Amino acid sequence: MxxxxxxxxxxxxxxxxxxxxxxxxxxxxxxxxxxxxxxxxxxxxxxxxxxxxxxxxxxxxxxxxxxxxxxxxxxxxxxxxxxxxxxxxxxxxxxxxxxxxxxxxxxxxxxxxxxxxxxxxxxxxxxxxxxxxxxxxxxxxxxxxxxxxxxxxxxxxxxxxxxxxxxxxxxxxxMQYVWRNNGYQTFDDFLVALSSNRRKTIRRERRDAQAGLEIRVLTGAEITEDHWDAFFAFYMDTGSRKWGRPYLTRDFFSMVGQTMADRVALVMAFRDETPIAGALNFIGRDALYGRQWGALEEVPFLHFELCYYQAIDFAISRGLSRVEAGAQGEHKIARGYLPSPVxxxxxxxxxxxxxxxxxxxxxxxxxxxxxxxxxxxxxxxxxxxx
The missing domain is CATH 3.40.630.30 (Gcn5-related N-acetyltransferase (GNAT))
Known part of the structure; x- marks a missing residue:
């Protein structure tokens, strides 16, 4: 001892x-x-x-x-x-x-x-x-x-x-669900590795989720306090409905933005320049880690688009070996995230x-x-x- x-x-x-x-x-x-x-x-x-x-x-x-x-x-x-x-x-x-x-x-x-x-x-x-x-x-x-x-x-x-x-x-x-990059150069390369039914489903989900919206992935100096204000509203809404009491304070997001914005990938969905949903990721040396998500507007498949598909796109673009999407969620398997021990x-x-x-x-x-x-x-x- x-x-x-x-x-x-x-x-x-x-x-x-x-x-x-x-x-x-x-x-x-x-x-x-x-x-x-x-x-x-x-x-x-x-x-x-x-x-x-x-x-x-x-x-x-x-x-x-x-x-x-x-x-x-x-x-x-x-x-x-x-x-x-x-x-x-x-x-x-x-x-x-x-x-x-x-x-x-x-x-x-x-x-x-x-x-x-x-x-x-x-x-x-x-x-x-x-x-x-x-x-x-x-x-x-x-x-x-x-x-x-x-x-x-x-x-x-x-x-x-x-x-x-x-x-x-x-x-x-x-166990958790992890997407692994098998040397993909593009998202389409990843889709080719899937069954034909899953390829069709994912393409449809992405098309429906993106309709009428602009999706932006922000990192570093691109992230402003206005973005954190919007994301905190998403986080509080989702957290209050799912957990009863969200854990993180508004100050947490500002502090992260001030000290480690280059290790943050903030995915935001905008409708007519108004942010309606977002997903927060952290960038590791060889992995992207999905953390919080939230939305103020119900859009079919938007959760999958912001949390899973955009994360895969980002990981491929950065040459990262995997995306860890956090706890729970068997539905992640159909999106290419396979069970892995923790x-x-x-x-x-x-x-x-x-x-x-x-x-x-x-x-x-x-x-x-x-x-x-x-x-x-x-x-x-x-x-x-x-």
């Missing part, structure tokens, strides 16, 4: 306490926009992920004897399970019915972001495996020290997931809860593997080889 000799773990109640330079020295080499200082700081500074919303920062830094930061981990003391996308509400209810106290818990994750990526970030001069092991043990040690019920790490990489399993954390698996890992202090959860997760993992295989075999829109 302790870091290797000559390394120390420090706990910080804000990202600013670690600092942009030290954090991004570890985060920037990953190419992942969500673990960047700018994204995580926007979550905190905008009060989207704040203690009163159930997100209390407990970020870790790993330092050597000269106080140099060799690794960092985004970590939060959670007072609820909202905004996580790995669902443990049933565990919490069962434990509390039995007289236990599930909250608070510790969560290693990016707030409100069901996108797989690194959770244990190392400086390029440090050994990744050593840093990862030290941060895992540091997080487990903080769980024990603070007396909370559990530690959870959501949407890590597979290598991190396996390493946490070696540290006796419970490994859970789910991971989480969990440490539960009380054996009375840990044992049944471990048993359940093992069965669940086998079921997810079987479901991925069946969906890929029977629902894939891609042409089979002759």
């Amino acid at each position: 302790t870091p290797p000799p000559d390394f120390t773990i420090h706990v910080h109640d804000s990202l600013a306490a670690i600092g942009r330079e030290a954090w991004d020295a570890c985060a920037a080499p990953t190419g992942d926009p969500f673990v960047s200082y700018d994204f995580l700081h926007a979550c905190e500074a905008s009060l989207s992920a704040a203690p009163r919303q159930g997100w209390g920062p407990r970020h870790l830094s790993l330092r050597d004897a000269d106080d140099r930061v060799l690794g960092v981990m985004p970590l939060y003391l959670k007072g609820n399970s909202q905004g996580e996308y790995v669902f443990d509400h049933a565990w919490a209810e069962a434990y509390e019915r039995a007289g236990g106290r599930y909250y608070p818990k510790l969560l290693g994750a990016v707030p409100f972001t069901p996108a797989s990526g690194p959770r244990f970030l190392n400086h390029p001069d440090a050994d990744p495996a050593t840093v990862r092991q030290a941060l895992i043990q540091g997080a487990l040690g903080l769980t024990e020290q603070t007396g909370v019920s559990s530690l959870h790490v959501n949407f890590p990489t597979r290598a991190e997931w396996e390493a946490m399993g070696e540290a006796d954390m419970i490994r859970r698996q789910d 991971y989480s890992a969990h440490w539960i202090a009380d054996p009375a809860l840990r044992t049944p959860v471990a048993r359940y997760v093992e069965q669940e993992r086998a079921g997810v593997d079987a479901e991925i295989a069946a969906m890929t075999a029977y629902l894939s829109p891609y042409r089979t080889a002759d």
Whole structure:
């Protein structure tokens, strides 16, 4: 439960306490926009992920004897399970019915972001495996020290997931839907890879969605505060109808626009110069990540056009290898997004809860593997080889 000799773990109640330079020295080499200082700081500074919303920062830094930061981990003391996308509400209810106290818990994750990526970030001069092991043990040690019920790490990489399993954390698996770029040069190249029925359907959906509208993909300096005003209205309308309480504040979008607009692809639909719908994407080193969407006008197939087809177009134009379209949505399969595993890992202090959860997760993992295989075999829109 302790870091290797000559390394120390420090706990910080804000990202600013670690600092942009030290954090991004570890985060920037990953190419992942969500673990960047700018994204995580926007979550905190905008009060989207704040203690009163159930997100209390407990970020870790790993330092050597000269106080140099060799690794960092985004970590939060959670007072609820909202905004996580790995669902443990049933565990919490069962434990509390039995007289236990599930909250608070510790969560290693990016707030409100069901996108797989690194959770244990190392400086390029440090050994990744050593840093990862030290941060895992540091997080487990903080769980024990603070007396909370559990530690959870959501949407890590597979290598991190396996390493946490070696540290006796419970490994859970789910799935999301991912479009992969098989060397396509144009959207039509992608369509050629599909069955003839799916080609026809997608062309019709795109034609119907675009009728009477202008679709623009904005990035960098093209994105103005007026665009963010419009998008926030879309986000609030959709969020209020689907979730009851949207998570992100208006300030979050301005902060992202000020600090990382070059890593944003904002797809907007206009009718007579009036924006009516939009989809927000973040650009990674080799992937496009779909995040929020919203619309103030009902247009057939517009959701598919802005969230899926425009994302594919953009990824092809940038030479990106994949589009990750976020949580849930079996309807994505018919649009070329195939099921792919995503991971989480969990440490539960009380054996009375840990044992049944471990048993359940093992069965669940086998079921997810079987479901991925069946969906890929029977629902894939891609042409089979002759």
